[in-house]
Amino acid sequence: MSIEARHGMISPMGGRAVTSRVADDDTLRIEWPEPVDAEIVLRHVETGQECPAADLRVLPAGDWMAFSRGEPVLTDDPGFCLDGLWSYAETRRSREIRAFRTPAGLLGLRVREVEPYVEVIRVTADDGVIQAEGAVAYGDPIRGEARLVAVARKGPEPVSGPASFQGRWFEGALEIEPMTVNQVRPRVFWDLYAEIAGTRLPLATRLDDIVDKKTKVRFPAQRVAQIRVRPYYTETDSLAVAVSVEEATS
Amino acid sequence: MKISFLILNAYGMGGTIRATFDLAGAMSERHEVEIVSVFQHADRPFLPLAPRVRLRSLVDLREGAKVRWPFARKAARLSAQESALIHPEERAYASFNAWSDAVLVRELRRLRSDVLITTRAGLNLMAARFAHKRVVTIAQEHLHFEAHQPGIFEEIRTWYPKLDAVVTLTEADEHDYRNMLDGAPTRVFTIGNGLPGGPRPRSRQENRIVLAAGRLVPVKGYDRLLKAFVRVAEERPDWKLRIYGEGRVGEKLVRLSVKLRLHNNVTFMGSTGDIQGELAKASIHAVSSRFEGFGMTIIEAFASGVPVISFDCPRGPREIITSGVNGLLVPADDVDALAEGLIRMIDDEEGRRRMAENALQAARNYDISTIAGRWEKSFAELGR
Numbered sequence A: 001m002s003i004e005a006r007h008g009m010i011s012p013m014g015g016r017a018v019t020s021r022v023a024d025d026d027t028l029r030i031e032w033p034e035p036v037d038a039e040i041v042l043r044h045v046e047t048g049q050e051c052p053a054a055d056l057r058v059l060p061a062g063d064w065m066a067f068s069r070g071e072p073v074l075t076d077d078p079g080f081c082l083d084g085l086w087s088y089a090e091t092r093r094s095r096e097i098r099a100f101r102t103p104a105g106l107l108g109l110r111v112r113e114v115e116p117y118v119e120v121i122r123v124t125a126d127d128g129v130i131q132a133e134g135a136v137a138y139g140d141p142i143r144g145e146a147r148l149v150a151v152a153r154k155g156p157e158p159v160s161g162p163a164s165f166q167g168r169w170f171e172g173a174l175e176i177e178p179m180t181v182n183q184v185r186p187r188v189f190w191d192l193y194a195e196i197a198g199t200r201l202p203l204a205t206r207l208d209d210i211v212d213k214k215t216k217v218r219f220p221a222q223r224v225a226q227i228r229v230r231p232y233y234t235e236t237d238s239l240a241v242a243v244s245v246e247e248a249t250s
Numbered sequence B: 001m002k003i004s005f006l007i008l009n010a011y012g013m014g015g016t017i018r019a020t021f022d023l024a025g026a027m028s029e030r031h032e033v034e035i036v037s038v039f040q041h042a043d044r045p046f047l048p049l050a051p052r053v054r055l056r057s058l059v060d061l062r063e064g065a066k067v068r069w070p071f072a073r074k075a076a077r078l079s080a081q082e083s084a085l086i087h088p089e090e091r092a093y094a095s096f097n098a099w100s101d102a103v104l105v106r107e108l109r110r111l112r113s114d115v116l117i118t119t120r121a122g123l124n125l126m127a128a129r130f131a132h133k134r135v136v137t138i139a140q141e142h143l144h145f146e147a148h149q150p151g152i153f154e155e156i157r158t159w160y161p162k163l164d165a166v167v168t169l170t171e172a173d174e175h176d177y178r179n180m181l182d183g184a185p186t187r188v189f190t191i192g193n194g195l196p197g198g199p200r201p202r203s204r205q206e207n208r209i210v211l212a213a214g215r216l217v218p219v220k221g222y223d224r225l226l227k228a229f230v231r232v233a234e235e236r237p238d239w240k241l242r243i244y245g246e247g248r249v250g251e252k253l254v255r256l257s258v259k260l261r262l263h264n265n266v267t268f269m270g271s272t273g274d275i276q277g278e279l280a281k282a283s284i285h286a287v288s289s290r291f292e293g294f295g296m297t298i299i300e301a302f303a304s305g306v307p308v309i310s311f312d313c314p315r316g317p318r319e320i321i322t323s324g325v326n327g328l329l330v331p332a333d334d335v336d337a338l339a340e341g342l343i344r345m346i347d348d349e350e351g352r353r354r355m356a357e358n359a360l361q362a363a364r365n366y367d368i369s370t371i372a373g374r375w376e377k378s379f380a381e382l383g384r
Helices: A082-088 B015-027 B072-079 B098-110 B121-130 B150-162 B171-180 B222-235 B250-259 B275-279 B296-303 B316-320 B335-347 B349-366 B368-382
Strands: A019-022 A028-031 A040-044 A050-052 A062-068 A095-101 A107-113 A117-126 A129-137 A142-152 A159-167 A169-175 A187-196 A199-204 A222-224 A227-233 A239-245 B002-009 B032-040 B054-060 B115-118 B136-141 B165-168 B187-190 B209-213 B240-244 B266-270 B284-287 B308-311 B327-330
Touching: A019 A095, A117 A227, A129 A199, A142 A169, A159 A187, A169 A187, B002 B015, B002 B121, B015 B032, B015 B368, B032 B098, B054 B098, B072 B098, B098 B121, B115 B121, B121 B136, B121 B150, B136 B368, B150 B171, B165 B171, B165 B368, B171 B187, B187 B368, B209 B222, B209 B275, B222 B240, B222 B250, B222 B266, B222 B335, B240 B275, B250 B266, B275 B296, B284 B296, B284 B335, B296 B308, B296 B316, B296 B349, B308 B316, B308 B335, B327 B335, B335 B349, B349 B368
Parallel strands: A117 A199, B002 B032, B002 B115, B032 B054, B115 B136, B136 B165, B165 B187, B209 B240, B209 B284, B240 B266, B284 B308, B308 B327
Antiparallel strands: A019 A028, A040 A050, A040 A062, A062 A107, A095 A107, A117 A129, A129 A169, A142 A159, A142 A187, A159 A169, A187 A199, A187 A239, A222 A227, A227 A239
């Protein structure tokens, strides 16, 4: 938080929104305590570019702050609910628009380019297997046999295990032992994908507000002899697996 | 009326500083208020302070700080010596030294405010010993009665009778101090911490999130919350637990969470500067403490429309939560009862919404203007 925000220097002018959310049809819905007919203008945080909030689909990617009559819009709404993020992701899209509330209570929008992926909701790492369950986000439903594929960033060939798509739902499993054979490097990172008919969808967990999951979620480690296998979230909240040779403890 | 607060260091962050700033700000609407910080290590306070409150410090720890002529050499010499006036069992003993002793005594002897409010045991004792007799001295105890070590407790027993009043956070503490002060003219009041006014984000009870917040230290009992959440995760797998805070048992708790296979349901969120904003995303606040001196996060949860489930531990929770009305109290240290209580609140959405409404009502009792009013009433009773 900036020192200005902490010390209340951002002027709290105008009313406070009760609800401020982006609907599934990419419109910004703001509910005020009493009717207001002020136009909302969005200002890009970095470039300063201004756009009317009437059509969010034309917004370039980045963070935008909402203004009304030249003053920042204050809101008492977190800007989303988790179920809302899920239902928003059920539509095929190339851009995602989310409302958020800053710690100082200001309304902002984040516009990101997105591609279809599998939103992971459950990972199991036991009994020599890594299993993932999730659902297709920002893509069309798929049906059929698939593979859960692990692709090493450097070195070994990809390995895979059985998986399936049933509409949006995805389930897949992967034995960890093949990832550990012939490991010469101290550590190899494997990215995970759901593969069907030659198309790979990355696995990731993004339909929430948790930033920097890498440091906030720790998955169980499994061992194959001296090699440790542990799923983790990358900087982009994608699901990956770190395979490391454990150093002998002296 | 001129009111002075004496605080260890107003430039850091922490519960006492926040509570003192909020109270001073509310009082400054009707009184001349100053905060005297024994130490200063930064140019500006970290936490926001109302502009009408004057802030000054006694010992400047900033690099290149100068001591007023002709005291520079004396300051350098005394700064290297241990404090002789602060008891070694005062938790902040290491901050004090012989120079801060000298400066504090001089300040207390000179101070002519109508009311002096001191904010921790070491400073309360200094006020009892050295404050001018015309100044109304009020000692605030942010720690609970039994938290004091035996040595400093003996000093408290000896010197607190010289104070005009002791203000505690809970009625349980009020009771203990009354017993200790038996026969002394010192008055004892319970006044909880207040919540600053103004609008705040509000939970809509729409996210399946249980929130816990506080330093990751053993007294917060997060190990028990994790164990209770194992059952929640089994029976209601779409509910998540978010734990906010940092602390020395953080790594241990993460390991326990891995061992309990809670990685799909528990996230260690780190610390946040916007707990109200985070509460507004949650539907239940869980308190698993072994002991809770007051429970400011309970009040904060209430103010965001989030009901609270808590162990019925000493002291704060049972004085703040009305079980079944704005939250749930479950038997202290009973992990199964905590799990059952969580599942009960999770399943009863209608009851939770009703509790959320009641919680918003209860939070009003802790509005800073209400709290400041109670302080002013105590001043009137102590007036000379």
